[in-house]
Amino acid sequence: MRPRYKRLVDNIFPQLPQDGLVKSNMEKLVFYSLSSPEKLDRIGEYLFQRASRDISRKRNGFVVIAMEAMDQLLVACHAQTLNLFVESFLRMIQKLLESTEPDLQVLATQSFVKFANIEEDTPSYHRRYDFFVSKFSSMCHSNHSNPEVRITIRTAGIRGLEGVIRKTVADDLVENIWEANHMDKILPSLLYNMQDSKYYKDETGSPEVEDKNDPALLADACIRELVSRASFGHVRSVLRPVLRHFDLHGLWVPNSFAVHTFRIIMCSIQSQYSYAVVESLMSHLDENSDSSPKIRTSITHVLSKIIAISAEESVGPSVLEVINSLLGHVRMSASKVSDTEEAQYREALIGCLGEFTAHLPDYQKVEIMVFIMSKIPQGNSRDDSRLQLMLLKSLLTVGKRYTNIAMNTTFPVSLLDPLLRLCLSGGIDTALMVQGILHVLLDRHSNAEKLSRPTLDVADAGLAFEPCSRSDTIFMRKFGEEIYTCLLEILSLNDVTVECIESIYTTLALIAVELLTAHTITAYLTMVYSIQEIALSQNNSLSFPRRYNLHAVVAALLVLVPEIMQIAPLKEYAGKLIGERRSAGAAHLLPELLVTYPGEVTPPAFQIPVNLLVDQAVLGECLQAAGLDTTVMTRSLTHRHSWVESTGVTMRGSVTDLNSTDVESANSTPGLPRKYPEEELSFEAMKRVLADSTEATKEEEKQKREQLFNAFRNTTFKDIVNNNTVRFQVVIFI
Structure with missing residues (x-):
């Protein structure tokens, strides 16, 4: 008296779990699901009920068989009713993840990854992945006593996060994975697995041996995929938890891991958005203005390593914005008490400036030099002198990367x-x-x-x-x-x-x-x-x-x-x-230059013989x-x-x-003697000459206007036409 779909589901289970899925009966179940897609959701619900019962009874073998059946149905069926089946499937995954058995958690993760790689025909408006983000993130922090089990669980957690990202990032109708509550779990979990790896202790971050099951390599690939899918509005959603993670865990000093991480981000992000990464790091440097010089120096070194990638995409105001920000930090540092660490920080800022300008076209380098020049104070105080030297050093750094083609272009008047x-x-x-x-x-x-x-x-x-x-x-x-x-x-x-x-x-x-x-x-x-x-x-x-x-x-x-x-x-x-000069023993008038000279060469300089001087x-x-x-x-x-x-x-x-x-x-x-000795050559004399000539010119013009006015008043039109002089004056008047 049981429905047919239940009988088909029951038939796929063997008497002993070690015998595995009954393949012939599984083919019948798949055929029935394809023939009657409206029954698919009921099949999924029934499989979930059986698996739940088996989990509670610790019959993990039958749970594995149920999960395998769910996977095959998921891959085989692409009907519009698949959404209803997916709900049962996800409930099944959640049930397995909630168990304390590492094997079931890994099994659930593998099934979820298969599901994430399937493109659904119809979008889901109500499906949520909050639990999966939280659970997979917690698996990434597993501290199981068995090292092999710990690595297995962490690997499963990273793969699960990668599946969530693939399933949600490309579909605007599902849950927004870029929200802060999700990013604050995903990115620290990935970074946690990367920072503990032995492969990323050097600056280059290149692994010696590629192990596909190494959590660090998987986390690396996951971050790359996440960042590559980020639009401009989502870039800061990714960077904010990354920066916060480095602050909380003290990962700026030493900064080899920070350099590696931000290189990953810069190489993965869409090129037109790379400037946003630099801008976020600059803002973070502003926020750490009161931190120790070592931290600020490390952040600046990270900027130096990645800023060249951004320079090629920076145009217009964005270039001067970066330069202005760096110069602002130089100015702030110059106003502080100078010590070794603070000096190293300023050198790092100037080096960062040089790295940024090195990849800009020459015309922009000239603009930057002019811009830096406009920021240099003209005072003579001690603080002004220190800032002058630092900004001039910044200008020198830019100049070293400039190629001089024409002097009028290299030296505009403003420089x-x-x-x-x-x-x-x-x-x-x-x-x-x-x-x-x-x-x-x-x-x-x-x-x-x-x-x-x-x-x-x-x-x-x-x-x-x-x-x-x-x-x-x-x-x-x-x-x-x-x-x-x-x-x-x-x-x-x-x-x-x-x-x-x-x-x-x-x-x-x-x-x-x-x-x-x-x-x-x-x-x-x-x-x-x-x-x-x-x-x-x-x-x-x-x-x-x-x-x-x-x-x-x-x-x-x-x-x-x-x-x-x-x-x-x-x-x-x-x-x-x-x-x-050599014959006269005047070697002091020839190179090389000395700070002091022997006592015998101390006559007054103006008493040097004429024949030893340039004529x-x-x-x-x-x-x-x-x-x-x-x-x-x-x-x-x-x-x-x-x-x-x-x-x-x-x-x-x-x-x-x-x-x-x-x-x-x-x-x-x-x-x-001067040709006209009686002439007075002074400023006042010149002023009088100019004033007199101006008055004479005004008087002459006044007389000409009166003559022209009288000619028109007292002369007939015929006489005006016949009079060439008057006619010429008329033309001038017109």
Whole structure:
């Protein structure tokens, strides 16, 4: 009298559980289910009842047979009524997971994974997976006394979570797996299994042996799949529990596991969303601003390892947002008490900045350098000086990753002017840092190391250079005076050091190698001669060793110029001058630069014999002999821009022109009185001349308007037409 479906279900069970499922009867049950799909839900319910009874009676063999039958029915039937059967199936899974038998829990997990891989024809609106998320997560933390059983249960839990993710993440109608209550269970469970593995103790995170049943590898794969399915709105849902897990379990120091985890995330996430990961880490760094420097340093190192992946996808405001955030942390760190750990944190921030910019296009690197420059304070306080150096170091880090193609692109006014201004207004340390930035940006042929110190052996240095382009020549003619003025001002400072002088020599030498042409050599040699004037000037209080250092720099630059421009007369003159200094025993006027010199070379600098000094007239003759145009006089390097005056630095001497009295005799005779000695040459006189001319012009225009008005009033139309003069005036009037 029992229904047929019950008889078919009963027939699949053998008398002894060890005999296994009766396959012939199972085929009959499957055929009946396909023929009468409306009975499928009743079959599922009856199988659940039998399994529940067997579980309570500890007859696990029959439970396994019932579960196997459920699996076969699930795979074979795809009717619309499958949803009702699934409810019984999931109840069966839950019943097995609630048992204390590890074998039944593993069996239930395996069945759930099979179910997760099945695509259902119709969506389910009421199915929930809360229990499965909680249970599988708890299995991931199993601490069973038997190591093999513990690994088996953890592996089953991870596979179960993977099944839940696959079943729910692609169906918007089922439960939202991205909710915080689910993510807070899933991700810590996966990370817990990864962090205990012996495979992920190194920075690379590459396992030596791949074991498909290793919980760490399974958790790794599960996180990758979860992150790869995350949309932009769900990225932070994944990252929040990850960051919280690292905080609670102290996994930032050491940070090898953190680096590995975030590399997994960055490599798995959709590329257009990678910036969200960087943004979340930056926000987390903000939240840890009061944490120990070690933790902040470790978080920054993690950023450095992954930020390059995000840089390629960052465009527009997002780039400056990252840079601004990093600079903000540099500023905060600079305001704190400086110690070893805090210094390491700042270095990590600057390194992170460099890693981010290294993968950006060059035009964005220039924008970033300008942006960093705008953040540098102009004050002279101790805190401002420290922040200046840190931000300049950040700018230097960006500059090292920049490829200079054209000087006008590399040095926009918004970057060059503030750099020169800061070089003058800051201390020697700031000036040194600015020189380092100039070296990095100017050096296109890797000559900076060869020109790090003044030398007379430039011919053997193996310098690499190529002809200067027209755009670079225009740049130098436009901004050369500003650069030279700035460098001369630094050289005239009383506290200038040997290191600073050597750095300025490198800057000038790189300018010569990269930018020297027939159009710029006159201004360059004018500047070289001006260095000698500073060394000879009695208006400054430079020490004797510093004056000798400047003479040595002049000699080194004078030797360098003809090597680049191939000017034979100038090369001959430079060799002659060097020879005379050596013959006269004036080695202190030649490289290398020393901090102190022997006591016997301490005469006043201005008493150096004339034949040992660079002769301005001879320089002009050498250029003229080489066929270079020396009639165009270079402008004096005076206070051309208001920014020089704003620094509060007064010029100690202007740069005189190269052309000597002999060279310029064709145009003028020195020493003659002014042509109009009675003229008053002053600002007030010029102001009066301009005012008078303006009044005269206004009066003349007034008279012309009155004449034109009278002509129209007193003349007939015919006379106006016949009068060419009046007609021309009419046209002008119209």
